[in-house]
Amino acid sequence: MLAQTPEPPYYAVIFTSIRTDVTEGYGDTADRMVELAHGQPGFLGVESARQAVGITVSYWASLEAIRHWKQDAEHRLAQQTGREKWYESYKVRICKVERDYGFNHL
Amino acid sequence: MLAQTPEPPYYAVIFTSIRTDVTEGYGDTADRMVELAHGQPGFLGVESARQAVGITVSYWASLEAIRHWKQDAEHRLAQQTGREKWYESYKVRICKVERDYGFNHL
Numbered sequence: 001m002l003a004q005t006p007e008p009p010y011y012a013v014i015f016t017s018i019r020t021d022v023t024e025g026y027g028d029t030a031d032r033m034v035e036l037a038h039g040q041p042g043f044l045g046v047e048s049a050r051q052a053v054g055i056t057v058s059y060w061a062s063l064e065a066i067r068h069w070k071q072d073a074e075h076r077l078a079q080q081t082g083r084e085k086w087y088e089s090y091k092v093r094i095c096k097v098e099r100d101y102g103f104n105h106l
Numbered sequence: 107m108l109a110q111t112p113e114p115p116y117y118a119v120i121f122t123s124i125r126t127d128v129t130e131g132y133g134d135t136a137d138r139m140v141e142l143a144h145g146q147p148g149f150l151g152v153e154s155a156r157q158a159v160g161i162t163v164s165y166w167a168s169l170e171a172i173r174h175w176k177q178d179a180e181h182r183l184a185q186q187t188g189r190e191k192w193y194e195s196y197k198v199r200i201c202k203v204e205r206d207y208g209f210n211h212l
Contacts, residue, residue: 002122002197012201016108016153047122049155083209091108091208095201102197
């Protein structure tokens, strides 16, 4: 299911990553972070897929909402564990969505 | 491999999609579009993964570079065939990358 977002402008966080081979705890924590994000102020939606590279794009109403989510205590612990165990490398890109359009097959 | 992009600001196109079950021609065209994008003016990189949802993020030096790529003749034909055969739905989001940071395990 594609994320249903409002009219731009809004914000996107593009999180791309390469995993290590450590699987312990990863799936549960990833699921929990998605669940937790849904309850954050200003959360608009999320899309995620992983093959050689993992890509998670989350959508937010404001930069303040993104800052608030980054500083969430449980999220910070997950970020730290991610650097220690689960990720070989990652990149976070904070973006302003200026325009969007779509297609739906009838 | 994560895309190696310059210091912000630069631009990102987030293309998210749900596929139909039509596979004919899809893989070859997808590969060709990535190849073709690499030769476009202002192209900076691309990351892609597909599970339930497909996510392709391409990075560009300017909005003009994005417009130019959207209008490429071979790309336009692929877009049209995509709507007719390969995609149930898709969304394109044009974004300005304002900030980025990363992590690399040593």
